[in-house]
Amino acid sequence: MQLGMIGLGRMGGNIVRRLLRDGHTAVVFDQNPAAVAGLVEAGAIGASSLEDLVSKLEAPRTAWVMLPAGAITEEAVTTLGGLMQAGDCIIDGGNSFYGDDVRRGIELKAKGLHYVDVGTSGGVWGLERGYCMMIGGDTETVDRLDPIFKTLAPGIGDIPKTPGREGRDPRAEQGYIHAGPTGAGHFVKMVHNGIEYGLMQAYAEGFDILKHANSEALPAERRFDLNMGDIAEVWRRGSVVSSWLLDLTAQALAGDESLHDFSGYVEDSGEGRWTINAAIEESVPATVLSAALYRRFRSREQESYADKLLSAMRKGFGGHQEPKKS
Amino acid sequence: MQLGMIGLGRMGGNIVRRLLRDGHTAVVFDQNPAAVAGLVEAGAIGASSLEDLVSKLEAPRTAWVMLPAGAITEEAVTTLGGLMQAGDCIIDGGNSFYGDDVRRGIELKAKGLHYVDVGTSGGVWGLERGYCMMIGGDTETVDRLDPIFKTLAPGIGDIPKTPGREGRDPRAEQGYIHAGPTGAGHFVKMVHNGIEYGLMQAYAEGFDILKHANSEALPAERRFDLNMGDIAEVWRRGSVVSSWLLDLTAQALAGDESLHDFSGYVEDSGEGRWTINAAIEESVPATVLSAALYRRFRSREQESYADKLLSAMRKGFGGHQEPKKS
Amino acid sequence: MQLGMIGLGRMGGNIVRRLLRDGHTAVVFDQNPAAVAGLVEAGAIGASSLEDLVSKLEAPRTAWVMLPAGAITEEAVTTLGGLMQAGDCIIDGGNSFYGDDVRRGIELKAKGLHYVDVGTSGGVWGLERGYCMMIGGDTETVDRLDPIFKTLAPGIGDIPKTPGREGRDPRAEQGYIHAGPTGAGHFVKMVHNGIEYGLMQAYAEGFDILKHANSEALPAERRFDLNMGDIAEVWRRGSVVSSWLLDLTAQALAGDESLHDFSGYVEDSGEGRWTINAAIEESVPATVLSAALYRRFRSREQESYADKLLSAMRKGFGGHQEPKKS
């Protein structure tokens, strides 16, 4: 099947490569001509502009936008919307806010265009492992694009089948789902990332407690000098907390377990925030997911106004003069 | 190698079965004669009392206590301590508080006895998958017992090796570690369970948000009627949040995804609480792990005095009369 | 000074009464003719519609909207915007979202109208104690309306002056501030309510711990049967936690300290939610304020899908069958 790809970064480029490997064809465009050249070498057809890309696709056209969420994706979708014709389809495979999808879907539908949002998990590992995809859009279009999704998905692999799923939608165990109408794909992917923050923070706190088990604040007979790397490794086998994130943790701790190269400045992307906004809108108590997000905010503060105010109050009622941070 | 087992519940019984399968021998005791009889049938030697069990073991004796933590385990360890001789070893494989291990280790050492604490993860799946074990005790004893641990551990299996671990303690990738001196095993297991609570709560909140995506509080164009089972299933493949807990979630949701059979009353065991106590003692901010524990506390309250007081204050300053819960 | 008041509920009605007492005049309107009649009796001029109200005001007109936030306020502001003339002013004294203020301010400015947002704290106590007001709008208009605000504010009263404020804006110690441009008033009021949730939850949790100090889970020698009412009362005098909310708590607990009449269903209004959204937008870790909001969400759930999922996972890995809630 033929696909146009706009944005040939790590994700977009590897998606095209995985498609080409499986016999699909691709017309590709990127602001950076070298990125286009690289994929032409791999068998794709290069395009020099969005116009050129659209002109090289056969109707009904499908153009996958794989760009940073926000203004850049918005501009690309808008431009494509002006270039494409009724029956064509625009896919946003980036990390867009699902509310933007809903809006775009309504706008493009008025022109007879289809809009599909694909939440994509897999990161740098996707080319090899495949991409886990959560898809939003009208059923007819999502079904038409099935060959694309099937190629990109990881497939069943050697992961055991879930008992009791007989007769259910077989796409889920292939690694992709049609989650619902436009926006549903990115909504599910958003919550996925919210959960990811929570899981990561749970491991991080646990290892923090293990790391400080040798603290001088503890009675000598209850201090332990634990091996972080071995603990992460052993939990990979037969324990309740085994996971892919734990595998990555074990890899990180197999090296320098002091993690000296990291400063502890942790970024967050939109999904974690939108997840909390959605929870609040739904009146769902998202205690752990919020706590995880806030720890990232706090990790980026050298000094906290909130903390200073606590010190100021303490000075006010108790005459406490806090020490400076060393 | 010969092992005495006290406590033939689901865990103790299966541990013995796994040992027998691999050529070890076992002397077994339980308050319930039927449990003893069941294992005798499987090849173990039955004992009618702790005295009988000790008398049937060859020196240096090793007795594994697999009983409910607290008073019951304490009594068994104390009794065994009185029956055994210098050079013998008592293993506590239950869910004891690590501080109790430290104390017992000191007491038994005075009599020349060895004490080993084994934090065991694996639950009902252990017989088949093996047990992930975190072991505390003196090196000589732990090394002497290695054949037992090796048999019980899951082994490398088909789990990929962690890059960068070459030359490290090979036991970790077999599924067991010698974490440190007495108490270290249960300390690591305790934090393991603390993490488990956090991971579970992260998934629970995420699916709660997904489940409520169809809430009437949301604008109609942003409501989604999502399929919980398919979402859990798709995340098992290639996504960042894949884990064994997610596998279990997918199984649960493959059935009745409304989870109608569950009331939402969630118990907690000591480890989650002790983890928080340890974090506080170490001054480690365990935000997510605490939040997860508290959600379990809250799940068991039909009415909350804290909530009532909020209502009382609201009535006081705003004249708000809260509705009754329906 | 003359003021038009739209909305004669508890807040709007008492605001008019306080103004009339101090020599101001008021034209009043409410959907409910009886509410209008009540204030006419108190000395106000009644109006039968928004048109009638506007026609009875002298230019430059000032109309204070005191209606439920959202669609009802929006409609009133829009209608007034169509009826009033350049130089006139609309005040929104309700609990509007500050983003709506910003939008309305821009729209009305295009017609030469002024828009002022007033965050008002004081509840049912305002008539007697005065209203604490946080005001957003252009300086000229806010200054012109100063006589109104001065009358409504509590005044210095017998609250001690804050040392070091000499030479600062004297309005703050009168109980009102010009917080900034349009929207700033409701923004500050929003955060005020966010803080309120946090304070309330802190007291609620503390008294919950005190109330359960007699729990049978505790060792007998460490159980205490504490008197909630006396504790709240004693903290009112000389303690660090004394506050108006504590005064209200002491009042509530002076009655039935079991709080039997309350079900523990706690509502929340928009401000607490918007505060969290604002914190997230600013990357400020609002851990306590979020936790307080979520406890309210949770208080309204009879059963939690998240909790059920925890039980389902526990059954999956440990065979635990949770008891039903009694």
Place this chain on the structure above:
Amino acid sequence: MQLGMIGLGRMGGNIVRRLLRDGHTAVVFDQNPAAVAGLVEAGAIGASSLEDLVSKLEAPRTAWVMLPAGAITEEAVTTLGGLMQAGDCIIDGGNSFYGDDVRRGIELKAKGLHYVDVGTSGGVWGLERGYCMMIGGDTETVDRLDPIFKTLAPGIGDIPKTPGREGRDPRAEQGYIHAGPTGAGHFVKMVHNGIEYGLMQAYAEGFDILKHANSEALPAERRFDLNMGDIAEVWRRGSVVSSWLLDLTAQALAGDESLHDFSGYVEDSGEGRWTINAAIEESVPATVLSAALYRRFRSREQESYADKLLSAMRKGFGGHQEPKKS
């Protein structure tokens, strides 16, 4: 009435001064002779040792220990216990763990000695405002010491009476209560401090959100440059969040509202931690109080191992290389 005071720091010294002013007599001891001399000048009788102090008291003796909690208080109580006679009384007015009180009470009772624990709030303001006291001990002893407590307490002052308290224990509105048996005083004081942390954090987060309302991350039309000092001041009058802590906040912000002199390193004392331990023991969800404690822990970390581990995981799955903190 006669009182012996051990420990003449800010708290102990001022307590003696307040007692002397009201006609009581005191025998005083401190490691530092200058502290003793200062109070002798104020009218107290000096003692050169604990023995000397005990010898100068008339039976039944009362010795108030006002020393740092932990080993120092423990040693003083033990020594006094050896010097005093049946019928005498030891008061611990410091910040001891209530469990220590329970233990000491049992030990001293065996010798016929009384033990009273007094949780004292008031800090540097106590001499002037009086001390809010929460008292644990047997009724006979607490009643016998009433003249001391009455003098130290703030009294009714100009704080309005709580409606509905007619007929209740009048000591509460004087500012002291007999909370229950030994340990109850410090237990209530402990929870008081736990609440204090929660209240402080609620204000701190609120002002943090206000302070960042001018963040460049926000759309220009929704940015506000707010005056922290004026906001704190205005909330002192008629608002729901008025409190003594807010008064102190207003004072701090009346000066340099950037709080430049504070580094944001916030200490915590035992009570906040013990409150969480107590909550966990009681299965009470103390979400906000825990979050407040953890923010203090975090405030003291320059780098967090937990944060570093998050960065390591992010690098593992997404190739993200976090920036260094600037």
